[in-house]
Every structure is written in structure tokens, then in C-alpha cells.
Amino acid sequence: MMTIAISNKISDEERTFYEESFKDIAQYHFLNGLPANEQEEKLSLCNLLISRNPTVEMPGLSAKAFKNISFVQLLSAGFDHLDFSKFPSTCVVAGNMGAYANSMAEHGTGMILALAKELLNHHHEMQDGIFNQFNSQSQSIFNKTIGIIGFGGIGQKIAKIFQEGFDCKVYAVNTSGVTDKKVDWIGTLQNIDHLLKESDFIVITIPLTAQTENLIGDRELSLVKDDAILINLARGQIINEKALFEKLSTTETFKVGIDAWWTEPFFVKEFSMNYPFLKMKNVLGSPHNSAMVSGMLLESSKLGVSNVLKYIKTGKAERILDLSDHKTFY
Template structure:
């Protein structure tokens, strides 16, 4: 029987979800603790490895032990932080696209509504004794929500904004979708989506093609009172250009969940510009996906993709390493 090694942090419910998804196809083993003599053999014998934060769970020497044709299945949708230089070319890598989409969709909708209704601004003024009824909120019915990228996360948001009367326009790599939209195009159509969106959600992975995708020129195409939400990766948007846009246009509101420098990847949370001095910013600490009960769900989705692979099918979200050669 095939062997699948799990390296993500101990989680009984997630382990059960993986075992259920792979029942009858593979033996699921948790990686032995560091220093255990059997750890190396477990890595050498694995047909697939399900990992969460790869670089914290296996070091360079351990990744080198993975055999030809082994599948490294990340539990994360974004894989830009993977240690690609340490993962042998013989290893297949898959992302966990869409696994966290539902809770992320809720969080993004919350940001959209909070910014559109100026909830944080009103709260802050009330806390200072200012009872200001002159702030005009956004009425979302009839407005347009645009998406840069239209995968699982974007679709989850689209299904939430449609019931409040919003139109949906988007760009993705193929220029097609099965979802109900008013417009779908490729990245060549990005200007049309930027110009037409009252709300814009960034939902593409960070690759060499999308790094710096939204800069000064792109931001200038957006409406002066648009709402921009970035739950993807900070580096997709030029930090200086965004700060200057927000400072020049106070009604241009921005919700950021994914930042340019974060503790998990860069070792600290740091900004080059004083975003938090602006009252048209709403921030969260890259936690759109963190809700109770989601980890076993994401693990189960990852394991189902591993099952497809082990049964000889074509797994979803196979990573092209060239996309991450920054």
C-alpha cells in the first residue's frame, strides 16, 4: 500500500480527515519526531507528504530525501513561501487551492461592508465624543465588485456580494468561468476591471507575473472612492503607490489582510509607510482563513487531491516552479 506522510502540527481531527480521505488507498503516517532514527526512512519511503509550513516541518537535508515522483501537497493555497531551492526537481508540488475559501469570503465581505459603511471611522469618532451623522455610506446595490483572479476565494466572495445586489466582473488566466458574471477576461483586460469596479478584490497568487501587478498606473485607473481589498499577498501591490493613493484620496478605502512583511515569512511585521495614520485603512493580521474547525477541512481537501494522484489521476493545482523564480 502507498504511504502518505503528514508533517503538519498535531491535530487529531485533521489526522482523521486525512485518514478518511485516503481510506483504502494509502497508509497515513505522522512523521516521527526530530531525532528519531526512523524519521529519515519515513521520508525516503513516502509516496506523498502533506505539509502546512514546509520550511518549519522539514529542513533542507530532509527534503532532499523525498523520492522520485513523490507528491508534496501543501495545505496552503499560496505557495510563494515554499523553499523551492530545497525541494528536489523530482518532487511534484501541489497547492491547496480554494481549501480556505469559505471563511476567507466571509472575512472579505466583512471588510467590504465595514469600509463601505465607515464603521471603524464612525466608531473612532464616537469614542472621542464626536456624533457625526454627515458621513455618507456606500449603498452596494447596483455597484460592481471586481476581482483580480477568479479562483475559489474570489468565487466565494462573489456568491456573497450577489445577494446584496452587486454585479461581478473579473479577470483570470483563462478568460472564462462557469460562474454567473457580467464580464470575465484575462489580465490583458485588467484596465477594464480596474476602471469599472466600485469594490476590487485581489485574489491572485503571488508569482513572478503578479509581483507589483498593481502599481501607480493601475491605482490611477480606479475610482477615487473605490474600495480595494487585498487578502492575497502584499507584494502584488506597490506599497508606496498605494500609500500615496490613499493619502491623496481619503475616500479611496483599503482593507489589507496580507502585508508586505509579516512575522511568519520575514520575521517581523513592518511597513515602509505610516498606513495606520490614515483613517481610510482597515487592517487584519493575515487571518482571513483562521476560524474554528477549518484546519481539518483544509487537511481533508488536501488529502483528496493526494488520493487523485495516488490513483493515477491528474491532481489539481500542480505548481509550475518557474512561476516562483523571483
């Protein structure tokens, strides 16, 4: 019987879920809240690890504690902030991509609608006593083109919303340049210029890697329509901060929704910007909370645990990460 370490902080509801899921299937240890020496002792007895953020949850543990871990199930979708150096080289690591697709698709859609309809700016005008009914035209959503950079679970959900709700065309970019989903055009990062030129709305949901760092810079932004709306749900570092500020400053009709920032408390213990994005009328910001809806932590655990159970029963799992050229950004 395999032994599982669960290092993420859990609620009573999540604890019950884990206990019911692994009953008669595996032994398990909850590591959160234990002193480092107890964490190390229990982890060294385990074959599998379930973790939301192993770098933060087990900071004082030596590589020796991980020696028997053969499979790691992350509960987070992103993994650019994680250090895998303590894991054995033969260890298989699975991500949790798709766990937050519904909530993040809702958030991205909400940002596009709010920016297209100038909702925040009109609200602030009315706070100042300005009731501008007839000289406040907004941007239509119907029959436009939405470009999705990173056509995974989140991007596919957004595509469906805009196809079925607003009769939009969908242009997409993924790693292979092919998909079995309904799209009007799909390519790879090598073809991204076509997506940038043709799209009225652009949503970034691609992972941050050495390849996608500063993916969107001066040249790429020069290709984007002057009245386009750009939404970043992924990581701040995918867009060059200076280039974005200059585009926004020189093109007032260009609008941006930023959920993922360059310097965030989760990663480096502070929130800061090099440019005053939140003072700009063509920017809408949110505190990287696109995934944070009620019950989401339990739901993400359910997807992760289903993958663990598949691994225990078959020796195979889904969403395996390729860490051969992994780069840690924080």
C-alpha cells in the same frame, strides 16, 4: 501500498482523521516533532508527502531524504513562500486552492462593508463622545460593480455574495479570460485596466508570482475611482507599497482593506511597514487572518487528503501547480 509522510503539525482530531482516511489504503508516518535524523529516515521511505509548509516543517533535511517522493500535497493555498528545490524534478506538486474560500470571502465582504459604512471611524467618534447621526452618510453597496482580480475559489464566492446579496455587477480577471460562472465581464491581466476603471469595489485574490509582483502601482491606481474600495486578501507584494500610500494620502475618499502585508511574521519573523497605513482613517487592517476560522485546519486537510486519495486510486490529481517559473519571495 504507498507510504505517506505527514509533516504538518496536527491536532488529535486531525490525527484521527488521517488514520481513518488512510486505513488499509496506505502506510503513513507523522513527522512533526521528530528529530531531523528521524524525519529524514522516515521521509526517505515515503512516496507521498502531505505538508502545510515543507520549508518550515523540515528545514534540516537534505535533498536525499526527498528522493522517493513522487507526489506532494500542500495544505496551504499560497505557495510563493515555499522552496521546492529539494524535491525531485519529476515530483508532482498539488496546491490546496479553494480550501479557504468561504472564510476568506466572508472576510473580504466584511472589510468592504465596514469601509463603505465607515464603521470603525464612527465607532472611534462615539468613543470620543461624538454622536454624528445626520452628517455621516455612508457608501451604498447595492447595484455597484465589484472587480475581482483572481477569479478562483475565493473570488467566485465573493462574486456570488455580491451578485445575490447586493445586485452587483461582477467584473473579473483570470488567466484564461473565460469562465463558466456568471459574470458581466471577464478578461486577463492584459485587460486589467478596464476592471480598474469600472469597479466600485476591487478585491485581490490572485497568487503572487513573478508576473503579479507589483501588479498594482502608480499607473494602475491612477485608473481607480477616487471613491473605490480596494481589498487585498492575497499578498502584499502584489500592490506597490509606496504607490498605495501616496494614493491613500492624496485621495481621502479612496479606502483600502489590507489583510496581506509586505512584511509579516509568518514569512520573515516580523511585522513592519514603510508607511503608517494603520494611522490612516481610510485604511482597515487585519493580521492576515482571513482564513482563520474555527475548524479551518481540519477542513483544509480534508480537501487535501481527498486529492491524495484520488491520486492513489487513479494516478491523477487536481490543482496541480506549474512550477516551471516558480519564484520564492521570502
